[in-house]
Amino acid sequence: MSTTIFDTIVIGAGPAGLTAGIYLARSKVKTLILSDGMAGGQIILTHEIANYPGIEKISGYQLAAVMKKQALNFGCELKTNVRIASLDLQSTPKTVVLADGTSYTTRTVILAPGGRPRMLNIPGEEEFKGRGVSYCATCDGDFFTSKEIVVVGGGNSAIEESISLTKYASKVTVVHQFDYFQAFPYIVDEAKQNSKIHFVLNSTLSSIYGKDTVEGVIIRNLKTGEEKPCKTDGVFIFIGYLPNTEFLKGHVAMNHAGEILVDKNMQTNIDGVYAAGDCIEKRYRQITTAVGEATIAALAIIERIHQNHL
């Protein structure tokens, strides 16, 4: 078993983790980023980003590649596709042990494990995944050319993807649990003006049925409890994200949703342990907010190290 000591270990290599790596390594803070997948996080899955300041349009994959290159060029170490077996965040120094037995010690930690799409968890969802149930309009939209589909959700992703899916589908029915939308009003207005999009509000799906592929859904009205079948060829689900914090339960304070609680410096309830990005408790989840939070966490760590408050 080998042991290496770092000033900071960043867990997660999405925009938050890579930003922290850039700031820390540039300030000569010995930094290691650990990621259970490829570097980039959820942004590598985004077809096009048009609201990142200073860049008119860029694919998520390209933006992540530049962030990764910046971090590495400043001297940050990066290990991808690694699994964390155990953590000791309370001690000084702190310890991170990987599944392969490699052990690292570090003075500080930034938690930036990101999030993942939430599932409906209803009968038929897993059975018809890839046979009519989808979570990605960009990936699977063209399989539904001239077909009727149901979209579940009322946030920006759901409404934007509903509009996008009208390029393929003959009819898009948006099923949403409230009588209002969380999506930005201008996106909702665009959807309402699209003749292919129809809305079923105060409702959710209770099941998805079919034989080889999806043939229909059961829609339940959340106010009356009434259930009605609705024939459809596909179901696209966009109902938000879950934080990837299961492995941190018992280590840091979280809210009921598993989101990590932080102070104004992005520090958790444990001294020297910070968090940033989609894993923390907050209202808005954007690349820019993740980058901002990681910047704050990194600067706080740099200040600690320079003041020898470790």
Added chain:
Amino acid sequence: MLYTNLKHIETANELKKIIGENENVMVCCGRMGPMCVPVYAAMEELEPEYPHVKFYDMEFDNPEAHIIRNDPACRGFMGLPFTMYYKNGKVVKATSSIQTKEQIKAILDSEFAK
């Protein structure tokens, strides 16, 4: 172009050659999308654990990928990626859409047991 660390298959003939020369082959046919990338990542992680299995990807929009898109095992598939498992040149399992590392591992263990 698929930006993965897996070996890429570019042509239908290349795929035929690979499955003809190797007993156990897994091929993920997709794009760089949210349902596909996690499968590539899982394959990259699993590759060292399964030295008796060859791991490849193939771009779904490559016209040569018709060999997978039109495979009878993919009938009814409506979600990327199409993931194929070949044993002795024959399809023994095919899945549509995202699969977790655990789901892939279960298929590898059942279809490609040593």
